[in-house]
Amino acid sequence: MKKLLAIFLSLILICSSSYVVNAKSEFSGQTLTIYNVEDYISNGSDDSVDLIAKFEELYDVKVNYYTYDTNETMYNQFTLQKEGTYDLICTSDYMIQRMIKEELIEPMDDISIHVPNYDKYASTLMRTKLKQMIVPYKGEQVSLDEFAVGYMWGTLGLIYDSECTDTIKEDIKSWDVLWDPTYENLISIKNSMRDAYVPGLMHAYSKSEEFTKLKLNYLNNPTTLNQTIYQQTIQNIFDFKLDGSTDSANENYEKISTVHSELIEMKKNIFGFEVDSGKNDIVTGKIKINQAYSGDAVYSIEQAREEGINLEYSVPLDGSNIWYDAWTMPKGSNRKLAYKFLDFLSDPVNSADNMNFIGYTPYIAGDDLFTLTGAWYGACDLIVKGRVEYDSLLIDGDNLYWCFGVTSNVDYSLDNNYVITESNVFDESISYNKGDEVFYEGYLYKSIADKAHSVAPINKEGMLEKKYWEEVETPLNTYYLESCEYDEEYEYEEGEMIIYDGVLYNSTTTTIGKLPTESDDWEEVTPYDLTYFYGGTLTEGRRAIIYPYAGYENALETQYPSEHIIARCAIMNDFGSYNEDVIIMWGKVKASANMIPVYVFLGVVGLGVITLVTIHIVRKKLSIRYKKQIVNKQKLRFRKGE
Amino acid sequence: MKFRRKYLSIPYVLFLVCFVVIPVLFIVYYAFTNKGGQLSIDNLIRFFSDKTNVDVLLISFAYAIINTFICLLIGYPLAMVLANRKYNKSSVLVMLFIMPMWINFIIRTSATRDVLNWIGISTGAHSELTTIIGLVYNYLPFVVLPLYTTMLKMDRSQIEASLDLGANPFHTFFKTIIPMTMPGIVSAATMVFMPTLSSYVISDILSEYNVVLFGSYIDLYFNQADWNFGSFMALIMLLLIGLSVFITRKFSKDDRGGRSIW
Numbered sequence: 001m002k003k004l005l006a007i008f009l010s011l012i013l014i015c016s017s018s019y020v021v022n023a024k025s026e027f028s029g030q031t032l033t034i035y036n037v038e039d040y041i042s043n044g045s046d047d048s049v050d051l052i053a054k055f056e057e058l059y060d061v062k063v064n065y066y067t068y069d070t071n072e073t074m075y076n077q078f079t080l081q082k083e084g085t086y087d088l089i090c091t092s093d094y095m096i097q098r099m100i101k102e103e104l105i106e107p108m109d110d111i112s113i114h115v116p117n118y119d120k121y122a123s124t125l126m127r128t129k130l131k132q133m134i135v136p137y138k139g140e141q142v143s144l145d146e147f148a149v150g151y152m153w154g155t156l157g158l159i160y161d162s163e164c165t166d167t168i169k170e171d172i173k174s175w176d177v178l179w180d181p182t183y184e185n186l187i188s189i190k191n192s193m194r195d196a197y198v199p200g201l202m203h204a205y206s207k208s209e210e211f212t213k214l215k216l217n218y219l220n221n222p223t224t225l226n227q228t229i230y231q232q233t234i235q236n237i238f239d240f241k242l243d244g245s246t247d248s249a250n251e252n253y254e255k256i257s258t259v260h261s262e263l264i265e266m267k268k269n270i271f272g273f274e275v276d277s278g279k280n281d282i283v284t285g286k287i288k289i290n291q292a293y294s295g296d297a298v299y300s301i302e303q304a305r306e307e308g309i310n311l312e313y314s315v316p317l318d319g320s321n322i323w324y325d326a327w328t329m330p331k332g333s334n335r336k337l338a339y340k341f342l343d344f345l346s347d348p349v350n351s352a353d354n355m356n357f358i359g360y361t362p363y364i365a366g367d368d369l370f371t372l373t374g375a376w377y378g379a380c381d382l383i384v385k386g387r388v389e390y391d392s393l394l395i396d397g398d399n400l401y402w403c404f405g406v407t408s409n410v411d412y413s414l415d416n417n418y419v420i421t422e423s424n425v426f427d428e429s430i431s432y433n434k435g436d437e438v439f440y441e442g443y444l445y446k447s448i449a450d451k452a453h454s455v456a457p458i459n460k461e462g463m464l465e466k467k468y469w470e471e472v473e474t475p476l477n478t479y480y481l482e483s484c485e486y487d488e489e490y491e492y493e494e495g496e497m498i499i500y501d502g503v504l505y506n507s508t509t510t511t512i513g514k515l516p517t518e519s520d521d522w523e524e525v526t527p528y529d530l531t532y533f534y535g536g537t538l539t540e541g542r543r544a545i546i547y548p549y550a551g552y553e554n555a556l557e558t559q560y561p562s563e564h565i566i567a568r569c570a571i572m573n574d575f576g577s578y579n580e581d582v583i584i585m586w587g588k589v590k591a592s593a594n595m596i597p598v599y600v601f602l603g604v605v606g607l608g609v610i611t612l613v614t615i616h617i618v619r620k621k622l623s624i625r626y627k628k629q630i631v632n633k634q635k636l637r638f639r640k641g642e
Numbered sequence: 643m644k645f646r647r648k649y650l651s652i653p654y655v656l657f658l659v660c661f662v663v664i665p666v667l668f669i670v671y672y673a674f675t676n677k678g679g680q681l682s683i684d685n686l687i688r689f690f691s692d693k694t695n696v697d698v699l700l701i702s703f704a705y706a707i708i709n710t711f712i713c714l715l716i717g718y719p720l721a722m723v724l725a726n727r728k729y730n731k732s733s734v735l736v737m738l739f740i741m742p743m744w745i746n747f748i749i750r751t752s753a754t755r756d757v758l759n760w761i762g763i764s765t766g767a768h769s770e771l772t773t774i775i776g777l778v779y780n781y782l783p784f785v786v787l788p789l790y791t792t793m794l795k796m797d798r799s800q801i802e803a804s805l806d807l808g809a810n811p812f813h814t815f816f817k818t819i820i821p822m823t824m825p826g827i828v829s830a831a832t833m834v835f836m837p838t839l840s841s842y843v844i845s846d847i848l849s850e851y852n853v854v855l856f857g858s859y860i861d862l863y864f865n866q867a868d869w870n871f872g873s874f875m876a877l878i879m880l881l882l883i884g885l886s887v888f889i890t891r892k893f894s895k896d897d898r899g900g901r902s903i904w
Contacts, residue, residue, distance in 0.1 A: 072866055076864075193866070267852070271767070271850055272766045272849065272850020273850060273851035286759055286766075580868070583868060587694065587862055590851070590862060591694050593701060595700075598701055602707075
């Protein structure tokens, strides 16, 4: 398998070899029709990798790529097309459930044979979530894992401006904030039936004493058992009872009507509903709190950071929804090629490109994704094969180093590498002779001047000093390491990490000569363990731990919710036969308005119209009578012979 | 010769059948069947048994009336100014009022949303007001144009005669100018009233989905794949618009004998 991957990789890199020819002979000229959500694949814009084009080139096939906006649109469109129109459809959990139930999609064959990358790299935890969703299919109970290959996943929560009030950090911990008059007209939620349903439901049911007790158990004593119990409780609240008895039907209707009244109250308090504007509105400050998917939140947080606004994301403690999108195969699809595409997407290299572009969290784990996550949010073990981001932290055994690296392929062990030490970095106090090589801002330069000099390779205008230096291609496996031990004479910039007494610290401001243990300028870094997700997919010896940079803890938690957060998130199954009732409920919520002014207004207009018409008719009649009178009078006069 | 002329209408008739007649038949079919495809009047019962449905319809009516009224109130004097050669020498002013129509209305509405929030009228807190502002802004050109054309054709000598014969400007306006521009008023009103009744994008964007008009309500059901109920409501809207056209035609014929373009 590893060998195959190596071939695969080298193939992308050098684009030659016999493999291409083989692929050509097998799939050449075939087409693959894909139906996916808008903006949900790396498409080549903004210097990203065009995955579709890459796949087309790799297998010499044509991909027809279609997109949709909501799952319901997809369902409407898909069911209108004739069988075999689409080869692959990416959609959400509950929609897959519905499509299986209606026998619109077919089970996957053995994943380990057909989609080996997915089998190897997909997170076990997330596949368990797929397995937990059960649905009847042709008289049997099947799990979604047999029908779908996971793509992206995340949570539903609230993104908020962390400085909008003094108490926001406390308030945001519960869905109650949506009903809180302090935030009147400052909150927008998704204009989506299922997403609005979650806060309505949790706000109503989390008030019970039993629930509060379980919640406290989960918060104060987060053992696996307590977490499981809590998750099951939330799951029970989410689920409709489907045993068909009158009792359960009553209970279900009660659930819907409770959500109905909760949401009508909520509608009065919030700013409004949004389809796609929330992301930007929270950055521009129109709203302060926005219901968001974790993947969108990642984008908003980054966007706001550039504008100097501090946004954070939180999954309310009451519990929320964990969701996923996955690929399914409709009846009559080109299965062989579809498997190839799924395997292509599940390749960690491509998956990392996808995550880099979309911002959502893929199902796939593996070195490339972990390195990308590390590059975004903090320091982690150095990558094995792939890019090393400039400015990352290398953890080698117990030693920590800053890596002012050059992006290249690096081996995990330090021995085989061209390590730049402080001695071969440009220093203006040294004079350089012809042929000397120095590192300057991550790049390697060679002196070409005949006389010894100490001119920096790059001048103040950012131009190369051509008389003195020429740029040399940096050898592979190169990085410059600097020890992370605390140095009291060095001025640390904000965000720099040091190690002191075996503990990792992060500077929160520009600081010099202050001991981490004694100064507020330093903050202890809390390691963030992602073993639950990455465990078993990383190169041996590499730990799935990220040491987040100051200010990036929340963003990291948004990208990869901790096990503790996942414990309070339930899957929201398809509403089944109750879907129609929930639609009606949602319609009522959306249409709810203060009707009295409307009635009064229409009444007044109606009365006004009736009065006007009556006056008009009466006047007409009067004028006819009046005319007749005049005529009669004239006739009379005429007769009298005047 | 006559036979040949008939041929000229074939493209239009084909177009009409494909894009008007058949879709309407589809709507009727869906409206009177249930999910299983059997004939039923469930949708009719369902529609009138739930107060919310009728309420949404009434809300749409209220917005349509208010919008028509305000548009006429602003548009009428405006059209008078534009039609007056003294103020509008080279029709540049008319151009200025028509120009916003060159920009796609969704883009225009999104921009309006930002402008309104920027000047402090929050689209979330004053959804009703911002919806009306948006509706008026978008439909004003539809009022100004028909009024402007009728006013250009207006017989000025009648106004002079009215003034000469001793009527004050007030009387002249109500007894001479208004009756003369009645066809323009009627067609302007229909051009605003009917689309407002079925519009929903403007209200969606400018009210943050807080104001739900009938069009939006139908969309909600279509989006959730409930074709039958959605179609039934679309049919109701079709009938209502038909009814309003019928009434206005009757009304305009009664009063003037002339005919509006509708």
